[in-house]
Amino acid sequence: MISTHWTSRNATIVVPPRRKDVVVHEHDDEVVVSLLPDGSTFHLNPTASLVWQRCDGRSTTREIAQQLADDYDVTFDEALNDVEELVLWLTETTLLRKPDET
Amino acid sequence: MIGVQARQDQCRHIAFKLGCFDIDVRSDLPEVIDDLGVLYRGCKVAAPDSTDAIRMEVKRTAHRLPARRRYVVLGDGEAFGEEVRRCEVLPYLEWAVNWRLMARCTDLLLVHAASMARNGQGVVFAGQSGAGKSTLVAGLLARGWKYLCDEFAMIDTDTLRLLPFPKAVCVKAGAFDLIERLNLRLCCDRHYVKVLKGPVGYISLSDLPPGAVASPCPVRHVVFPRYTGHPKVRVRPVTDARAAFMLTSHTLNRGVLRERAAMTASQIARDAQCVMLESGDIGEACDLVEALAC
Numbered sequence: 001m002i003s004t005h006w007t008s009r010n011a012t013i014v015v016p017p018r019r020k021d022v023v024v025h026e027h028d029d030e031v032v033v034s035l036l037p038d039g040s041t042f043h044l045n046p047t048a049s050l051v052w053q054r055c056d057g058r059s060t061t062r063e064i065a066q067q068l069a070d071d072y073d074v075t076f077d078e079a080l081n082d083v084e085e086l087v088l089w090l091t092e093t094t095l096l097r098k099p100d101e102t
Numbered sequence: 103m104i105g106v107q108a109r110q111d112q113c114r115h116i117a118f119k120l121g122c123f124d125i126d127v128r129s130d131l132p133e134v135i136d137d138l139g140v141l142y143r144g145c146k147v148a149a150p151d152s153t154d155a156i157r158m159e160v161k162r163t164a165h166r167l168p169a170r171r172r173y174v175v176l177g178d179g180e181a182f183g184e185e186v187r188r189c190e191v192l193p194y195l196e197w198a199v200n201w202r203l204m205a206r207c208t209d210l211l212l213v214h215a216a217s218m219a220r221n222g223q224g225v226v227f228a229g230q231s232g233a234g235k236s237t238l239v240a241g242l243l244a245r246g247w248k249y250l251c252d253e254f255a256m257i258d259t260d261t262l263r264l265l266p267f268p269k270a271v272c273v274k275a276g277a278f279d280l281i282e283r284l285n286l287r288l289c290c291d292r293h294y295v296k297v298l299k300g301p302v303g304y305i306s307l308s309d310l311p312p313g314a315v316a317s318p319c320p321v322r323h324v325v326f327p328r329y330t331g332h333p334k335v336r337v338r339p340v341t342d343a344r345a346a347f348m349l350t351s352h353t354l355n356r357g358v359l360r361e362r363a364a365m366t367a368s369q370i371a372r373d374a375q376c377v378m379l380e381s382g383d384i385g386e387a388c389d390l391v392e393a394l395a396c
Contacts, residue, residue, distance in 0.1 A: 023361045023364065025346060025365065025368035027341065027342035027343035027346065027371070028341070028342065028343070030341055030342075030343030030344070031343060032343050032346045032350070032364055032367075032368055034360075034361045034363075034364035034365070035361075036361055038357070038360065039356045039357065039359065039360035039361055039363055039364065041347055041350040041351065041356075041363070041364045042347070043343055043344055043346075043347030044343075
């Protein structure tokens with residue numbers, strides 16, 4: 001379980017993949033994600049959309065942060081903070097697959 | 103089941119048509135039928151056209167003391183919520199009609215919003231209670247806009263058109279003075295109370311000029327109003343994604359529509375101009391809406 005105190009600055013953390021039972025509506029660089037089981041809906045701004053779409057079960061938080069840093073002209077540390085917070089939020093809102101799901 | 107005593111000699115009946123829905127009401131409280139008859143006098147029918155009418159009942163509970171009597175509202179045979187006092191019955195009945203619509207509509211997106219039209223173009227005002235939707239409706243009605251509904255944006259999920267559901271406009275007591283200044287008439291002299299909102303009054307569409315109800319139309323603008331109490335009016339654009347998310351969040355029957363709610367909301371948001379409107383002055387807010395809709 002990811003706690004609020006973890007950081008991947010000195011570790012390699014592979015982010016969980018996106019859950020499959022969703023419908024994604026793309027609007028320019030933002031997305032609206034709707035969960036199929038109950039229709040719950042989430043709005044991801046451009047940064048969150050980018051992070052979520054990189055959550056493929058193979059990418060690490062550091063790799064995603066490096067892409068953010070390159071795309072948005074922010075420092076790597078700032079980008080890594082954002083990625084970690086977003087992964088935590090995506091996990092809590094169940095937009096990412098749980099470890100025991102296929 | 104709550105103890106209910108129906109007195110046949112006082113049970114009265116009215117049927118009327120709102121948009122594409124037939125509504126049939128039977129009530130132990132005669133004044134409810136009288137008031138519905140005034141509010142919807144232009145929509146009354148002798149009997150519902152369809153067997154699919156929304157069937158509402160108001161039944162008086164048994165109590166020795168008349169002052170302690172309460173009423174139960176049933177929709178399609180199911181009891182809705184709690185027992186209510188006499189002055190709460192009509193607003194509660196209207197709320198129960200909304201509840202039955204939410205349960206039945208599998209091909210209509212019901213957004214908690216007001217919807218108006220000008221020159222065949224629809225505007226949806228989506229927001230929580232207290233955002234100023236009904237006040238905006240009153241202000242725009244006074245300027246000759248056409249009415250669809252003050253509680254729903256009823257959107258066909260296939261055609262994406264806004265449909266009319268011309269129920270009487272319900273306004274809170276805080277807006278009574280404004281209604282008078284706008285030369286609109288509050289119908290009936292009876293005192294009504296809406297649970298959670300306090301005293302309310304009604305504007306009947308039958309008191310407006312002919313043609314006040316709009317025909318089905320496309321959604322061209324989505325406005326998210328926010329009453330700030332501040333006289334300065336501010337308009338900010340909202341991204342398609344944000345608008346789609348907010349429309350879905352305000353969809354009353356998304357449990358029934360599930361993923362189709364977000365899909366329909368996304369299509370609406372793509373096709374319409376979506377803005378946030380912050381204001382504390384109804385005149386300036388209406389001016390701004392009219393400028394948007396030009």
